[in-house]
Amino acid sequence: MSSPVIRVSGIRKTYGTTVAVDDVSFEVQPGEIFGLIGPNGAGKTTTMECVEGLRQPERGRIEVFGLDPTRDARALQDRIGVQLQEAQLQKRIKVWEAVDLWASLYPTTVDGDRLLDQLGLTEKRDAWFMTLSGGQKQRLFIALALINDPELVFLDELTTGLDPQARRAIWDLVRDIRERGTTVFLTTHLMEEAERLCDHVAIIEHGRIIDHDTPAGLVRRHCPERTVVVATAHDDAASRFRALPSVDTVTSEDTRLRVRGCGDDLVTEVIHCLSEHRMRVTEFRTEEPTLEDVFLKLTGRSIRD
Amino acid sequence: MDVFRPLRGLCKLTWLEIKIFVREPMGFIGSVAIPVLMFVVLSRMLGRRLGEGTSEIFIQLRVGLPVVAAVFIAINTVLSLVAIISIYREGGILKRLRATPLGPVTILVTHVLVKLILTAVTVILMLLAGRRFYPAGADVPVVAFTLALLLSTWSILSIGFIIASVVRTARFAPPLGSLVLSSMLPFAFSGLLPFELPPSMQAVSRFIPLTYAVSLLSGIWQGDPWSAHLGDVAALVVVFAVCTLIASRLFRWE
Numbered sequence: 001m002s003s004p005v006i007r008v009s010g011i012r013k014t015y016g017t018t019v020a021v022d023d024v025s026f027e028v029q030p031g032e033i034f035g036l037i038g039p040n041g042a043g044k045t046t047t048m049e050c051v052e053g054l055r056q057p058e059r060g061r062i063e064v065f066g067l068d069p070t071r072d073a074r075a076l077q078d079r080i081g082v083q084l085q086e087a088q089l090q091k092r093i094k095v096w097e098a099v100d101l102w103a104s105l106y107p108t109t110v111d112g113d114r115l116l117d118q119l120g121l122t123e124k125r126d127a128w129f130m131t132l133s134g135g136q137k138q139r140l141f142i143a144l145a146l147i148n149d150p151e152l153v154f155l156d157e158l159t160t161g162l163d164p165q166a167r168r169a170i171w172d173l174v175r176d177i178r179e180r181g182t183t184v185f186l187t188t189h190l191m192e193e194a195e196r197l198c199d200h201v202a203i204i205e206h207g208r209i210i211d212h213d214t215p216a217g218l219v220r221r222h223c224p225e226r227t228v229v230v231a232t233a234h235d236d237a238a239s240r241f242r243a244l245p246s247v248d249t250v251t252s253e254d255t256r257l258r259v260r261g262c263g264d265d266l267v268t269e270v271i272h273c274l275s276e277h278r279m280r281v282t283e284f285r286t287e288e289p290t291l292e293d294v295f296l297k298l299t300g301r302s303i304r305d
Numbered sequence: 306m307d308v309f310r311p312l313r314g315l316c317k318l319t320w321l322e323i324k325i326f327v328r329e330p331m332g333f334i335g336s337v338a339i340p341v342l343m344f345v346v347l348s349r350m351l352g353r354r355l356g357e358g359t360s361e362i363f364i365q366l367r368v369g370l371p372v373v374a375a376v377f378i379a380i381n382t383v384l385s386l387v388a389i390i391s392i393y394r395e396g397g398i399l400k401r402l403r404a405t406p407l408g409p410v411t412i413l414v415t416h417v418l419v420k421l422i423l424t425a426v427t428v429i430l431m432l433l434a435g436r437r438f439y440p441a442g443a444d445v446p447v448v449a450f451t452l453a454l455l456l457s458t459w460s461i462l463s464i465g466f467i468i469a470s471v472v473r474t475a476r477f478a479p480p481l482g483s484l485v486l487s488s489m490l491p492f493a494f495s496g497l498l499p500f501e502l503p504p505s506m507q508a509v510s511r512f513i514p515l516t517y518a519v520s521l522l523s524g525i526w527q528g529d530p531w532s533a534h535l536g537d538v539a540a541l542v543v544v545f546a547v548c549t550l551i552a553s554r555l556f557r558w559e
Contacts, residue, residue, distance in 0.1 A: 054404060074406065082404045088396040090321075092328040097321055104317045105310070105406045128328075 003066075005030050005152055005183045006051055011060030013046050020046040021057070022207045028200075033174065033184040035198035037191065037291070043207035044187035045085050048156050051185070052082055064152065078106055081145030085156040085187075089140075091130040095121055098129065099143055106148035115143050119173065135166030142173055146182075153177055155186040159193060171197055191291040201291070205299050215291055222297050223289035228259040228270045231283035240277055244269045256283065314407050315415055322419045336381050336423060341430045344374045348435060369497040371435065372522045375450070376493070376515065378427050379458040380486045382420045383465035384479055389416065390469035391478035400559045409558070417462055424458045425451055445526060453525040457518030460541035461486070463548030464514065470555035489515045496520055514544040 006028035013021040021043040028034040036044045049055045051062055053069030053076060062069055067076050089098055099112040116122050119139045124132060132140065138158060145153050155174065159167040174197055177184055188194050194201050195215045202212035211218060225248070230237065233255065241250045241259045246266040251258045259270055267286055274281055296302055327333050347370060393399045402412050432447050468485060472478040493515030495502045502510070510516045517540040524534050531538070 052404065054400070077404075077406045084397065084401055084404060086397055087401040088398050089401065090325050090393075090398060092325045093321065097324075101314075101317050101321055102405065105314050107310070 002030055004028055005065060006034075006185060007061075007063040008047070008051060009061045011047070011050055011057040011062060013043075013050060013055060013057045019207055021050070024060070024204070024207070024209050026202045026209060026212055028183060028185055030183055031178065031181055032199040033178050033186065033197050035194040035201040036185070036187045036204055037189065037194045037198075037201050037295075038204040039189055042189075042204045044189075044204055045156055046207075047204065048154055048185065048187050052080070052154055053077075078108070078148060079151050081148060081150035081153040083138075083141045083145045083153070083155045083158060085160070087141065089129045092128045094126055094128060095132070095140055096125045098140065099147060102144045102147045108149055109147050110149045112143075112147060115146060118176075119143050120169075133166075134162050135169065138162065138166075138170055139173070142170075142177075146177065150182060152183045152185065155184060157187055157189070159188070159190065167193070191295065195291050203295060203298065210298050211294075218291060218294045219289050222294045224262045225260055225289060226262070226266045227287040228267055229256055229283065229285050229287065230259060230270065230274070230281060231256045232274075232279050232281050234277070234279040236277070237279055240273055241270065244273060310406070311408060311411055314405075315411050315418075318402075318407065318411070318415045319418045319422075322415060323422065326419065326423065332385065336378075336385055337427045337430070340374060340378050340381065340427055341434055344371070344431050345434045347374075369494075369523070371431075371445075371450075371526055372497065372519060373494065374431060375428060375454050375522050376457075376490075376519060378424055378431070379454060379461060379518065382424045382458050383461050383486060384482050385423075386416060386420050386462055386465045387469045387472075387482040388475065388479045390466070391472060391475040394469075394557065394559060395475045397559065403558050413466075417459065420462060421455050421458060425455060428454050446528065449525050449531070450522065453521050456538065456541055457515075457521060460545045461514055461518065463545045463552060466552035467548055467555065470552050470557060486515070489513045492516060493519045497523060514541070517541050517544075 004027040006026075008027070009025050011021060011024050012019070024043070024047055026034075026036075036047060038044055046055060050057045051064060051069060053064075053073045056070050064076055065079060069076055095116065096112070099116060103109040103112050113122070113125075116125060119142060121136065121139055121143065124136055129137070129140070142155075142158075145155070158174070159170050162170065171193065174184060174186070186197070198215060200212065201215055201218065202209050203218070204210070211222075213221065230241075238250045238252060238257055241247055241257065244261070244266075246263045246269050247259055247261040249260045251260075259266075273279075274284075292302070326336075390399070399412065403409055428451050429447065432445060432450065435445065464485070465482060468482045469478055472481050492506060492510035492513040495506065495510045496516070496519060501507075517537040521534045521537040521541070524537070525531075
């Protein structure tokens with residue numbers, strides 16, 4: 001395995017008496033999308049800004065490409081791209097001017113016009129920043145983060161406040177960044193975003209990492225239960241399902257039965273049972289647990305609380 | 306390593322900030338157009354009487370009016386800096402720029418440069434207008450007066466940085482800046498008055514940075530050599546050094 005792009009070991013950061021981040025450790029591997037997920041105020045942005053070199057942790061160690069983000073800031077800045085949470089630009093700066101300014105700051109850059117084209121901003125080239133929509137602003141910030149052809153990109157709450165359509169468009173762009181071979185480190189409080197984008201995630205709560213793994217790995221370990229919802233008029237359906245080895249509980253809601261259980265064979269067993277007993281089915285679907293359920297299980301509360 | 310990169314970034318950002326400033330109609334009109342227009346209007350209204358008047362008050366006004374106008378340009382500049390720094394900080398623009406290779410010093414130097422360039426443009430426009438309308442404007446040392454104003458502005462900009470550092474919101478920074486600077490004016494202009502201030506006010510005026518700016522500007526306007534105002538120059542440099550040191554300790558990027 002190649003050495004990690006980011007290595008964070010036991011960092012702690014406080015603001016006055018408030019502990020924002022405590023004993024946080026994780027690694028980000030080259031070429032992956034790594035997500036730091038958690039509710040607002042959990043310490044995601046502080047952690048990310050420590051890794052970017054914008055904040056200095058009081059304790060612990062951070063290495064990015066083997067460099068210290070604070071001490072070696074100059075050397076590091078050429079290799080990373082940064083999108084900050086809730087950042088703005090000058091109201092009357094034009095899109096092309098921002099890209100041109102950013103391009104002048106780095107030794108190696110990609111073609112700014114081509115980048116704007118790839119991000120669907122060509123038509124807005126001469127528009128002032130203040131006239132852009134939320135999605136266009138975020139795409140511009142992505143352009144600025146990519147102008148120096150970075151090896152690592154930081155994206156902090158990239159899609160917060162965007163409508164679902166703009167959010168999905170941004171997700172496609174993030175996947176494109178990974179396709180170029182660039183490592184992506186993002187923060188989000190949107191579990192769907194993390195599930196759809198991230199190769200690995202770390203869940204942070206009250207400034208501490210409470211677990212990390214692939215999204216599927218977290219779900220498998222913490223929420224192995226699956227649910228099959230079946231609508232059938234067959235009288236013996238519930239008792240037949242209860243007899244299946246993988247089934248834990250069967251509850252009835254109107255004409256539907258909710259069959260809960262663990263293991264990969266649950267769905268196969270239910271289908272086999274339906275077929276064997278020739279039960280007529282008017283609805284059949286499965287419900288998979290999500291990262292949202294994992295968060296609920298680990299913290300006892302919803303991430304939206 | 307490309308040693309010219311920071312310089313390139315500085316030039317680019319400075320030019321960009323000037324363009325952005327000009328695109329802001331109210332800022333441009335308030336900082337450049339209104340001071341020049343007011344000077345022209347006052348000159349036209351008082352011009353003939355000022356030129357012909359021989360009493361002490363007319364002589365004082367011939368020097369005082371341009372100096373007052375110049376100091377107001379400087380104060381406008383400082384208030385504009387206070388506003389822009391606090392707006393940029395509140396909007397996360399400073400933080401976003403800081404996350405680039407530009408470096409904190411370059412970002413702040415850019416804003417000082419932009420303000421000094423706009424001050425120079427305004428005062429030169431004022432002096433050119435003065436040559437046409439103002440009775441005592443024909444033999445004014447334009448370059449020396451502009452340099453004196455730039456030095457004064459540069460010095461009191463550091464006071465602006467302290468104000469921009471300590472005030473948390475963009476809403477309150479300009480009014481506080483205005484209060485601090487305008488409260489200095491009665492003391493600063495004491496040297497231009499046709500009568501002497503009480504000793505206590507004179508003592509206070511010696512601790513007011515603007516006093517030295519007014520003294521330098523009025524001396525240069527009257528044709529004094531720089532060597533006659535080395536004390537004023539030294540005081541302005543000390544004000545800059547002390548205030549910059551304080552601002553660097555207090556400055557917040559977000």
